[in-house]
Amino acid sequence: MAAYLKVLAMRYKRDPCPYHNQRVMILYPWFTTYWVTEYREFKIKTKKFTFKNTAYELWVNGTTAEVPTWMKWVTDVDHLYLIHQIG
Numbered sequence: 001m002a003a004y005l006k007v008l009a010m011r012y013k014r015d016p017c018p019y020h021n022q023r024v025m026i027l028y029p030w031f032t033t034y035w036v037t038e039y040r041e042f043k044i045k046t047k048k049f050t051f052k053n054t055a056y057e058l059w060v061n062g063t064t065a066e067v068p069t070w071m072k073w074v075t076d077v078d079h080l081y082l083i084h085q086i087g
Contacts, residue, residue: 002029027082
């Protein structure tokens with residue numbers, strides 16, 4: 001699944017037409033896992049948790065090194081596609 005998601009992300013970088021609109025972002029499974037793990041810490045220490053200079057800031061701004069889209073969440077992106085493995 002992770003490999004196919006990467007293929008979709010690379011394809012979107014070249015040609016966004018296959019998707020229902022161009023306001024989408026594909027998140028990699030490692031990021032989703034990181035997000036879920038960090039959420040537990042965030043929930044415990046909400047005031048001390050920072051998003052500055054982290055992977056979150058790069059993904060939210062679309063400036064990640066893997067697939068830079070230059071699209072910011074909420075202003076430029078309406079849909080996030082991700083895989084979240086449970087169980």
